[in-house]
Amino acid sequence: MPLCKHFFPDSQASRLIPSSQPIDFGDIYVVRGSIALPILELFKGDQTMKTAFSQKTQDDYESYPHLNKARPAIIVKTRPKDNLIGGWHPPIWYMATFQNTSEYRSLPRLYKHFLMAVNSRALHRQSPNEDRHIHTLPEWRGSSQQWVLALEYTPPANYWGSGRWESPGDEIGDPLTHYAVDAGLLQKARGYAEEQLNKYMVDTPRRLKLEMRDEFFRHLRERKKENASHLNHFSQTSDLFNCMRIRLVSSNKVWQMDT
Numbered sequence: 001m002p003l004c005k006h007f008f009p010d011s012q013a014s015r016l017i018p019s020s021q022p023i024d025f026g027d028i029y030v031v032r033g034s035i036a037l038p039i040l041e042l043f044k045g046d047q048t049m050k051t052a053f054s055q056k057t058q059d060d061y062e063s064y065p066h067l068n069k070a071r072p073a074i075i076v077k078t079r080p081k082d083n084l085i086g087g088w089h090p091p092i093w094y095m096a097t098f099q100n101t102s103e104y105r106s107l108p109r110l111y112k113h114f115l116m117a118v119n120s121r122a123l124h125r126q127s128p129n130e131d132r133h134i135h136t137l138p139e140w141r142g143s144s145q146q147w148v149l150a151l152e153y154t155p156p157a158n159y160w161g162s163g164r165w166e167s168p169g170d171e172i173g174d175p176l177t178h179y180a181v182d183a184g185l186l187q188k189a190r191g192y193a194e195e196q197l198n199k200y201m202v203d204t205p206r207r208l209k210l211e212m213r214d215e216f217f218r219h220l221r222e223r224k225k226e227n228a229s230h231l232n233h234f235s236q237t238s239d240l241f242n243c244m245r246i247r248l249v250s251s252n253k254v255w256q257m258d259t
C-alpha cells in the first residue's frame with residue numbers, strides 16, 4: 001500500500017461556520033441514520049440480494065426517525081450553483097464509532113469493506129502506512145476512533161438535523177469547532193470508495209456475496225434483539241421509569257441500532 005500523502009494544513013485551527021453559509025461538498029453535517037442504511041440500499045438495487053427482511057428493515061429505519069441516532073455525515077456531492085438556499089439533501093457518508101477494537105473486529109465483512117478510519121495526528125503516528133483513512137479539518141476530536149462508511153446514501157428529508165456537526169470544546173482549551181474534509185482529499189477518498197464498490201459489485205462471486213449478506217443479516221437480527229430486550233426491560237418497570245424511558249428514547253439513548 002502506498003504511504004499516506006495526507007497533510008495537516010491548519011489542522012489545529014478551530015472554526016465555527018455561520019449557519020447562513022450553505023453546506024457543500026466536504027462539510028460534515030448532523031444527520032439521523034444508521035450505517036446499516038447504505039448497505040440495505042445497496043441490496044435494494046440488486047434483485048438477487050434483496051429479501052423481504054432487508055426491505056422491511058430498511059422501511060423500519062426510514063419510517064421511524066427515533067430508531068436512528070443523530071450522527072456526523074460527510075456531504076459527498078457538490079452543491080448545484082442554482083441552489084444556494086436550504087432544502088438541498090445530497091448523498092452523504094455516515095460516520096460511526098465502535099465501543100472498542102473487539103467490537104470493530106466482530107463487525108460483518110460488508111461494513112469493514114466500506115469503512116475508512118478518520119485519523120488524528122496521534123493515530124497517524126501509530127500507523128503511518130495505512131492508506132485507508134481520511135483526515136478532517138481541523139483534526140477530529142474525541143476519545144474513540146472515528147470511522148466513515150464510504151458508501152453513498154441519500155437520507156429522507158426529515159433525517160437532516162439543523163446544522164453542521166459541532167465538537168465540544170476540549171480540556172486543553174480548544175473552543176467549539178465545525179469540521180470539513182479537504183475537497184482534494186475527499187475526491188481521492190471517493191475514488192477509493194468507487195474501487196471498493198466495484199470490487200464488491202463486479203469482482204465478488206455471488207456465493208461470497210450471499211454469505212456476506214447473511215452474515216450482515218445475522219448482525220442486524222442480534223442488534224434488534226438487544227434493542228428489543230432493552231425496551232422490554234424498560235416496559236416492565238414503574239411509571240416513573242417509563243417516563244424516563246420516553247425521555248431517553250426521544251434523546252436517542254435507547255435505540256442505537258448500530259454504534
Ligand SMILES: [Zn+2]
Nearest residue numbers: 004006119124
Ligand atoms: Zn493520513
